[in-house]
Amino acid sequence: MSPIDFVLTVIGYILIGIGAFCQIVAGMGMNRFPNFFVRLHAATIAAIGGSFVPIIGCSLLALSFEELGDVRFFLAGGGFVAAVFLLILAPVGSHLLAKAAYFSKAAVLQPKVVDALEEDIRKGEVHE
Amino acid sequence: MSELYELIPYLVLSITALVSTISVYLAIIEKDLIKAVLYSAIQSTFYALIFYLLMVPDIVLVYIPVSVGLLPAILIIAVKKTEKYEDVTGISKTTSTIILTLVVIFTLISGYLLLLSHAITFAIFPSTDVRTLARWFLNTTLWWNRMFSAMSPESVTAIVWDYRGLDTYFETSVMYLAIIGALALARYIEIPKKVFKEEAMGMSIIGKMATRIMVPMILIVAVSIALHGHLTPGGGFQGGVTAAVTVSLLIFIFSVYFAARFFKINTAILLRIIGLTGIILAATITLIIGFLTGQQAYIFQNQPKVIAQIGLPYEIGGNLISGTLLIFNTSEFLAVVMGFAILFLLLSIPEENVMEVIRGEVE
Structure with missing residues (x-):
């Protein structure tokens, strides 16, 4: 195993470990956070930290695994593309969910510390 | 005993x-x-x-x-x-x-x-003969002897469109009839003519931008699934359903008026009919060739058989196309995309318009 491959393998395993940690944290957040919007934050942690990061790690692992031959480039390429898709789409999904839940008043905002959007609506800067 | x-x-x-x-x-x-x-x-x-x-x-x-x-x-x-x-x-x-x-x-x-x-039969449990049959299918989908083969490494597509082609044809007809039924129910109902306004309609600009990036990529993946149907898992129906996701994205993220710019219902029906014609053509193409050359042939025949020596080429310039399977997958892709586009557009017509038409008919 060449030094570059060794480094790639180690980075890949570290990224997968970070992913597992993020999944556990996100699960705890989903269980304990008080309302919809902060739980959505936990779900986005699961999507980015728990899916995007380990997929990058898996791609690096595949890239460094020479026994696969040329197939490893296909595997790694597919992994990177899927990770970029996730990186683009997961925040968009969370944003749309939060917006829909806020304006349809389906989710109760309780306990509330500060609501900047509500103040902006009151001032007339933002319209539904 | x-x-x-x-x-x-x-x-x-x-x-x-x-x-x-x-x-x-x-x-x-x-x-x-x-x-x-x-x-x-x-x-x-x-x-x-x-x-x-x-x-x-x-x-x-x-x-x-x-x-x-x-x-x-x-x-x-x-x-x-x-x-x-x-x-x-x-x-x-x-x-x-x-x-x-x-x-x-x-x-x-x-x-x-x-x-x-x-x-009467004591045959509730699968017998070992079935497994012999499965082994035969798996071993002969891509084989040196074209007489007993579909010349496609993807055994599912080979079974669906070659060995059991008539079954799949009737499944396609069932979906065709279902969409004809939906069109007949909505025969006077049209998508209201409104100009799409970027700021006033649809979801936020973030969602719209992400959709603009994603829609071409989804289409590429869908076409690739359909065109590689005879090589890798997937096929016309799967690719078509993937492509139909873009229509529903356009409707939900932008607006039905935005989607109606790209998909007129009548054009969709026309393209769907073209797809179905392609399926019928692929099913009967060996029969037509056999009729013209005076040889024996069957419907849904792909490769030459023992007593029917006509078959489509299974490769062009070294690329495997598996005879009729490629034509079937492409046509089915077109038919399924357009079928789902019609259904999504019909389902997203506002209720007031539907009620107007119904009241107008009753009075």
């Missing part, structure tokens, strides 16, 4: 089915939720036994840890965290006795009928 021996699995089957039905009933009427979870676990155990008797050991291996171990554990944790007793007023005792009696009678009768229907 051997017949009696063969009856034993049926007896065990009926008894297990009965016991699992009873435990389901007990799980439903039990007020103590922990006990209800245990009853449900008992039912899962007996289901696992049934699966084993029906010769699916791989499913048993998944089923036992998940539904006997994992699921009750999670449910018990959930019950511990919430309330232990169900506080809704349940079914009264006489009703429950009646229901239990009915369930038992139903199970006995259906089990008896099952036993009777299979007692």
Whole structure:
């Protein structure tokens, strides 16, 4: 195993470990956070930290695994593309969910510390 | 004596089915939720036994840890965290006795009928001959002898469009008829003509931008799934459904008026008919060639057979195209995309317009 491959393998395993940690944290957040919007934050942690990061790690692992031959480039390429898709789409999904839940008043905002959007609506800067 | 021996699995089957039905009933009427979870676990155990008797050991291996171990554990944790007793007023005792009696009678009768229907042949369990057939299909989908082969490495597509082509043709017709039915129901209803305004309609600009990036990529993946249908898992229907996602994205993220710019319903119907014509053409192309050259041929014939020597080329310039399979996949892709586009557009017409048309017809 060449030094570059060794480094790639180690980075890949570290990224997968970070992913597992993020999944556990996100699960705890989903269980304990008080309302919809902060739980959505936990779900986005699961999507980015728990899916995007380990997929990058898996791609690096595949890239460094020479026994696969040329197939490893296909595997790694597919992994990177899927990770970029996730990186683009997961925040968009969370944003749309939060917006829909806020304006349809389906989710109760309780306990509330500060609501900047509500103040902006009151001032007339933002319209539904 | 051997017949009696063969009856034993049926007896065990009926008894297990009965016991699992009873435990389901007990799980439903039990007020103590922990006990209800245990009853449900008992039912899962007996289901696992049934699966084993029906010769699916791989499913048993998944089923036992998940539904006997994992699921009750999670449910018990959930019950511990919430309330232990169900506080809704349940079914009264006489009703429950009646229901239990009915369930038992139903199970006995259906089990008896099952036993009777299979007692003649003793053939409920899959015989080993089926596996020989499967092995034959798997080994000959891409073979040196074109007479016995579909010349496609993807055995599912080969079976769907070559060995069992007529089945798939009728499945496609069923979907065609369903969409014709939807169009007939909505025959005077049209998408209202409104100009799409970027700021006023649809979701936020973030969602719109992400959709603009994603839609071409989804289309590329869909076309690739359809065109590689004879090489990799997938095919015309799968690719078509993937491409239909873009239509629903356009409708939900932007607006139906935005989607109607790209997909006129009449154009979609026309393209769908073109796709279906392609399917019919691919099904009869060997027959047409045989008719013109005066040789024998069949419908849904792909490669030459022993007494029908006409076949389509299975490769062009070294690229495997598997004869008719490529034409089938492309046409099915077109037909399925346009079918789903029509359905999505029809479903997203505002209700006021539909009601207007209905009132206008009645008056």
